[in-house]
Amino acid sequence: MATAPAAGSSPKQSELSREDQTLLIFAGLMEGGKEDDETVRDLDRMTKVLNDDIEAVKKGEKSICPLIDSDCADTLLGYLDMRQPDIVRGHATLTTSSYLRAAGEDGAQKLSAFFYDRVKRGTYDDYIVAFCVASSVFPIVPELTAEMFLNEGFLPSLGPLMRRKWKSRKVESACLDMLNVACMNAACREAVQKYCVEWLEEIVDQDPDDVVKDMFATNSDGNLGEGSISMRRHSRQVQNLAAVILAKIKKQGKVTELEKGDSGRVELATTSIEDLTKMFTNLLVKNPEQADQNAIEGLAYASLQPQIKEELADDSALLTSLVKALKDAPPRSPLTYGALSIFSNMTRYQPPLSEEQKRMGQLKAYANAAGKEGANISPLNDDEHVSARCKKIFAAGVTPVLVTHSKNGSQASLALIIGIIHSIAMTQSLRGQLAQQGAVRMLIDSWNALAAINTEGAATTGPESDKTRRQAAQALARILISTNPAHVFGGTRPVPVSAAIRPLTSLLKRDEESYDLLPAFESLMALTNLASTDDDTRSGILRAAWPDVEEQILSSNDRITRAAIELVCNLVQGPEGIALYADGSQKAANRLNIMVALADAEDEGTRIAAGGALASLLSFEGAVEAVIKRERGIKIILGLCSAEETEDLRHRGAVAIYSMASADGDVGKKARDAIRAENGIFILTECAKASRRAEVVEVVVHTLKLLLEEDK
Template identity: 50%
Template sequence: MSQPAKAEFDKPLSADPQTTSLSDASLEDQVLLLLARLMEGGQEDEDTCKDLNTLTRLLSEEENIKISGDKKPLFQLLDADGVETILDYLDMRQSPTVRGHATLTISAYLKAADQLGVDYLTSFFHSRVSKGTYDDLILAFSVAASLFPVVPSVMAKLFLNDGFIVSLGPLMKRKWKSKKVEQATLEMLNAACIDTACREAVQKYCTEWLEEVVSEPFSSKDMDNVLSSSPGGTAPINPGSVQQRMHCEQVRNLAAVILAKLQAVTSAPSAESEERVQPATTSIEDLSDLFKSMMSTEADQDQHNAIEGLAYSSLKPKVKESLASDHQFLVSLIKTLAAAAAKSPTTYGALSILMNLTAYMPALSEEQKRLTQLKAYANASKDSLKPDPLNDDEHVAKRCQAVFEAGVIPVLVTHSQHGSVASLTLVVSIVSSLSKSPKIRGQMAQQGAVKLLLHAYSVFPESNIPARRTTAHALARILISTNPLHVFGGTTPLSLVSAIRPLIMLLEDDPTVEQRDLLPVFESLLALTNLASTDDSARNPIIRLAWQQIEELLLSNNKMVTRATVELICNLMQSPEGVAKFADGGKQASQRMHILLALADAEDFATRRAAGGALASLTEWDTAVNAILERERGVSILLALCREDEEELRHRGVVCVLNIMTAPGKVGEWGVQKVRDQDGVEALKECLKKSRSQEVLEITVEAVKLLMANQGGKKEITNG
């Protein structure tokens, strides 16, 4: 370990840095004390992590701290030796906990120090690699593996530096051997795959070696007994010896993960990509089988590698089918997820696998399909132009059913309460895919899916529109197929009103897409209609919050959207607030009534039925009756419903007609006169002839009697 620079640490802070109280020191002294303790080393991991945490906090909070006078920023207290001290704790031979805390510390430093930190990091990496001893290489590669996710552009530049990856040739050719160096190299290559250019370099120069590592089984002898690290940096091995061919199991597994990444995440073909050392001979399916077998081991690292490998290999359709058809594997995966910490790589990896298995292909417009085909022609062979049939909706639906039957929903509910936003996004994506299957929606609701989605919607920030819309869409699907009283009633703490805002969001345009998808709009309307079937505690919030969108959608060019909107209005008319929208006597109310009457005369049967139902409710109010009578064709449209061939429409029509004629006072008298003038008697007689429902017959007879009585005489009424 390097010693601290005297210029920074020869200050009379304390005779023993271990006993110095940080709370009594200035910020500068706190940083120097922490560095001194970290440089000295020899602490328990718990104490080391505490010091690293404190240093991370000080560096992160510096932007909010005003440093007075000529005092330098805190990050400047870390010179090259200080930075090296932190980087030393990224060594793979340190405990995972220490490495994790050190990664946070160096991340905070690099953010604060900017280019100065990059210069120190670059100098450190080049220096260690150029020395070439086992210890130096292990540390350099460990640092690269830890920092690729933190500063990918900086690490990619070092990785792609001329000659670096080629310099790994002696390792790949087995001219010298160390299990730890090999493992550190693979960890670095694994992390480097996060960058496209680095991944292509790994594919070009390292595939042959990776294939060899995976294909050669591990010897039962402990590699540490075969070969130990050499202080001088190299340990020559005779070409072709048993020692040269053996790999530890952990190394083999890590190599398999890298191969899975190279095969699963493909890049656009280029001239250079054709110069690979050797094409992959180990198929992605073979790698998947290897990862599945690794899942059954008790070693945490093996399980971690298996999860990571499957997260990539499960992007391929054949692997998806294989995994989804293995019930025992799915149960094991979900069990692993249930036992994993909320914010851990295992959790994120397992959720990624489940998302890959359940993800539907995005619905494309005709224009998008043409563009996709053009890109395929430009980038690939004709064989790749056809979508893989294993990704069609039928196959995905079966995979979703298999994942659901393995018991995934309760585990997702638990993880949704404590996970990160990233993992919650995956959870919602999985639930959204499962919700496309109508037959399991009720069970999903029983197992807590509605609670999960409402929580997720409240957690996602408003700026995260895609996640919120996906959440709302999944909620809409489930609420279409379930009884709201079963979901929100009884002892459940869920509020029915809490589901309304997410559903209303779907009625609005999505600003993140160029072309509007009307399916979420349609399904949201159906869900709101279901909620509005309960009572006014649901209807009134919908009216207050969504009426503007409802009116706009009533005039949609899409027949299905219009129909669903009218059906929602039909249920909303059970509330006085809904009736007031059509019957408050104002100009807007009159215009709305005009539109509703026109929809009662639409070509679509379901639209006419819903509009007729709304009018049947509205005509119970004399102000609404008056608005209908003011319309020239108002009564004739209602009488046309009475002549329909479908019993449901005749029922609605005759209820409206009777309500008009029995309205109180002059409105009712006007109603009778207009029904008579529009040949109402003949329309009602025709209704009698066509109807078989006792209720419809009774209402029609009553309406005819009322018309006859107002004519001053009675005529015999028959049922044709």
């Protein structure tokens, strides 16, 4: 390595060239014996220099990377050793990432040379460093690390290393950490399954008592030789980590060619996913105060299996332990993400399918029945089973913990939290309690936070972020459908009703990637509930969503149309809503014509909703005039009063006709004449005879009185 400037005579760090800064920093990193905070500062300075170098090269300047020779690279990679303090390893990982990006192919070659050289040496120290480096850089350069990992002869060599008589816990931990990270890659996972399953299962199945018995059986004279008993058996931590790796490679639950014997018959695995689950469960239940990261991670993979989901949900002690582990876990930690993943797996509903997707699923099911690989959905993943699991998880007290973690968690954790609440909110009986436990504020705050991230154009935005926002809005809609707005938006720290409008109205814009109309339907229902509160809320909904609401009125789906009209029925209780239909303009007349037409729709629910809206609107002169001018307008409304209709329809129709008949001046006279001309007196008389509701009969009697008095 080139000589660095003398420390005593060198100018300030900021005044040095990039080349001199590089040499000076590496000289400091090679010294050793420093305090951790000094090492961290050097690593951070090196990270900045490398990041600056990337930008400088783009501008045509010379890179500093040729100055970083093999000794420098070895020094940097040495700080990834598990025996280094966690804070040093963390900062060294960032520096290594910057180096590999800046150095390109040369950096990749130095990394490979370092790894192969350390493995070739074969000492415990060299193995530890090599395995730790592979674990740390796998997420940074997965393709390069996978190539090193899959190098011929490497994986088969791990078995003899892990089966040595004298155990090195650090070597074993470093090796298993590396395998654990490598399992994120499909090719590496298959290789681990091929070469490592046997000795991994030996580690998991090891009985410490058997180790001692074997020692005495082999040495009947009592001379056990050198070394303690603990050096001859695998540690509990190593066993747990081996179990996690087995869970990852067994999570698919499929039989592969690798699991077949010479006869072609399937051989039963020594350790099943159920056995691993029991192992992880026992660890958590027996020591809830010291939640084991390996146990959490193992359950996160095991809980992808339908049968395991059911077993976990039926274990109330485990659910309590998981909730406590999540409560105590630091924000943005692997423990937090692992626990959230378990709850997410257990509560996730199957996505809605289009008709074409359903047909394809049936074809795959037929293929599976014929002995070919298919995509059958387990009955344990149907809505009934998922709902039951959601109830059990909710009963374990998970909601307040989720609300707390949503405030400081990562975007990935927030997505899991929202997904869990989204699933729990599917169960109507739990919605009120979700609101009481802070879910409404959390969903609104999360939706706004994700919207802000999207606005800033962060690198993490995209389809997944949009999906999370829609889930938050839909979960909010579900809760607000079934709860009293006065209760939800009251209390000592009230959330303004207006805060819920934007998330809800965002669901009215169709997601082109989904065939699911349920979010729009639930949004309309929730907005209808909010619109029953006050004029300010109704005005807010109209400003935020009227064009979208008006579009939903003309939906080809009857349930969507009905929900949109029910919302309009509440919106026209305020002056701004009334003006949209009764200000005398042509647009208002067109809107009213559509409402009258919907009062004659085939779907009874749509007719009831339209009749309710007309009953309110026809109290205003502009609306009455528009109905009189419309062809068949009076006839359609009288049709709601027919004796053959239901009480709800008769009631709405009777109120609408009364509103028209009681109008003042010329408009009122025209309306009464038009009602009589359509045989209204007879229809209303029959309506009164058929009705069993006093309020219907009362309205009809008042209307008939107006119509008959006009004839005198």
